[in-house]
Amino acid sequence: AQKITQTQPGMFVQEKEAVTLDCTYDTSDQSYGLFWYKQPSSGEMIFLIYQGSYDEQNATEGRYSLNFQKARKSANLVISASQLGDSAMYFCAMGTETSYDKVIFGPGTSLSVIP
Amino acid sequence: DAMVIQNPRYQVTQFGKPVTLSCSQTLNHNVMYWYQQKSSQAPKLLFHYYDKDFNNEADTPDNFQSRRPNTSFCFLDIRSPGLGDAAMYLCATSIRGTNTEAFFGQGTRLTVV
Numbered sequence: 001a002q003k004i005t006q007t008q009p010g011m012f013v014q015e016k017e018a019v020t021l022d023c024t025y026d027t028s029d030q031s032y033g034l035f036w037y038k039q040p041s042s043g044e045m046i047f048l049i050y051q052g053s054y055d056e057q058n059a060t061e062g063r064y065s066l067n068f069q070k071a072r073k074s075a076n077l078v079i080s081a082s083q084l085g086d087s088a089m090y091f092c093a094m095g096t097e098t099s100y101d102k103v104i105f106g107p108g109t110s111l112s113v114i115p
Numbered sequence: 116d117a118m119v120i121q122n123p124r125y126q127v128t129q130f131g132k133p134v135t136l137s138c139s140q141t142l143n144h145n146v147m148y149w150y151q152q153k154s155s156q157a158p159k160l161l162f163h164y165y166d167k168d169f170n171n172e173a174d175t176p177d178n179f180q181s182r183r184p185n186t187s188f189c190f191l192d193i194r195s196p197g198l199g200d201a202a203m204y205l206c207a208t209s210i211r212g213t214n215t216e217a218f219f220g221q222g223t224r225l226t227v228v
Contacts, residue, residue, distance in 0.1 A: 033214050043203055045158070045219035052214050091157060093217075101146050101165050103209070103217050105157040 138206030
């Protein structure tokens, strides 16, 4: 069975500082993809970044980077230079080879950026 | 341009009165999902379609049904809404495979009175 764990229910970060949101996952599949989504209070789910299990380099998208440690089954999201608009819920998600149509989500981390 | 569109954004229905939520996509993706998200919780997958193949999650109540008449449209039918069904319902689409993200609509917030 696949599972996503996010151990930080809430995080605070000072504006312009970097923050790391933790995500660990469990799967027996060799091929899988990891995603991070942002959900502002408006409710829409915004895709941020993707990491494939066979990707050797950590994914980066602008201010977002993914710290992928395959042996530890972790895929932490790093947001550099936090902005007030980054305040939102952040979900780590996974799709796997044997259940490739199913994207499952972790419980989420609420990030608050402080001016 | 919106690529996954959910209507309506807000829906109020009476306890026990059937309600239908709709989702349309312009991406021509072969997979469409319905998620239920309650306050401060992660989205929970209810079911998904791969083309016309319907895949129900084991713990999705029978009260929830879905239809996908064509590639572009997918409907969520709640046959007899209960107070516990009040939630945000998210529709998403993707292309089958592990390396493509799911694109989400803006969601329909359902209130049951």
